[in-house]
Amino acid sequence: AQKVTQAQTEISVVEKEDVTLDCVYETRDTTYYLFWYKQPPSGELVFLIRRNSFDEQNEISGRYSWNFQKSTSSFNFTITASQVVDSAVYFCALPSGYALNFGKGTSLLVTP
Amino acid sequence: DTAVSQTPKYLVTQMGNDKSIKCEQNLGHDTMYWYKQDSKKFLKIMFSYNNKELIINETVPNRFSPKSPDKAHLNLHINSLELGDSAVYFCASSQDSAGTDTQYFGPGTRLTVL
Numbered sequence: 001a002q003k004v005t006q007a008q009t010e011i012s013v014v015e016k017e018d019v020t021l022d023c024v025y026e027t028r029d030t031t032y033y034l035f036w037y038k039q040p041p042s043g044e045l046v047f048l049i050r051r052n053s054f055d056e057q058n059e060i061s062g063r064y065s066w067n068f069q070k071s072t073s074s075f076n077f078t079i080t081a082s083q084v085v086d087s088a089v090y091f092c093a094l095p096s097g098y099a100l101n102f103g104k105g106t107s108l109l110v111t112p
Numbered sequence: 113d114t115a116v117s118q119t120p121k122y123l124v125t126q127m128g129n130d131k132s133i134k135c136e137q138n139l140g141h142d143t144m145y146w147y148k149q150d151s152k153k154f155l156k157i158m159f160s161y162n163n164k165e166l167i168i169n170e171t172v173p174n175r176f177s178p179k180s181p182d183k184a185h186l187n188l189h190i191n192s193l194e195l196g197d198s199a200v201y202f203c204a205s206s207q208d209s210a211g212t213d214t215q216y217f218g219p220g221t222r223l224t225v226l
Binding site for chain 1: 160202212
């Protein structure tokens with residue numbers, strides 16, 4: 001079965017700290033994609049990254065980076081030098097059939 | 113321009129009523145979706161629809177029905193609303209129908225059933 005586990009329900013950090021959000025997945029597919037989305041307090045779902053299983057290189061986008069490791073079935077997300085605006089719920093997702101199967105989300109609170 | 117838009121943003125109604133939520137995308141995508149987010153923030157697929165095929169999550173009550181007048185629109189009709197239908201409903205779209213392409217989401221519609 002296609003499954004995503006985000007074991008961290010809530011994380012609280014102080015501004016400028018680095019924080020890593022964990023995502024562990026289960027899939028029967030040999031090739032697949034993984035996604036991260038951000039849901040800020042305003043409620044919309046913002047796409048962050050789509051990654052395919054062929055490419056295990058780490059991805060960096062500004063203060064955001066993603067570590068994909070097939071050997072441990074993990075796709076972790078790190079925010080460097082966190083800011084208050086990073087406060088949001090972050091979802092990891094894996095395609096399951098015709099749609100996305102989301103993890104339960106990790107709520108990140110960054111305080112000044 | 114908003115890529116995926118939904119109306120209304122908030123919907124408050126009484127039990128037993130029938131209501132609709134509208135969704136439009138201007139991305140030229142072939143596939144549209146409806147997701148439900150419950151009070152614990154859990155996101156679950158309800159429907160996927162493209163020109164050829166409607167795929168329904170079997171757990172969705174038949175009081176919910178998607179209607180697509182054209183490729184850019186996918187509306188959600190809900191009959192005989194129940195308290196448990198209170199949630200945030202998100203529309204999304206993507207280029208393909210296999211679930212592997214990036215899905216872009218609308219702003220959500222918060223439905224409250226009293």
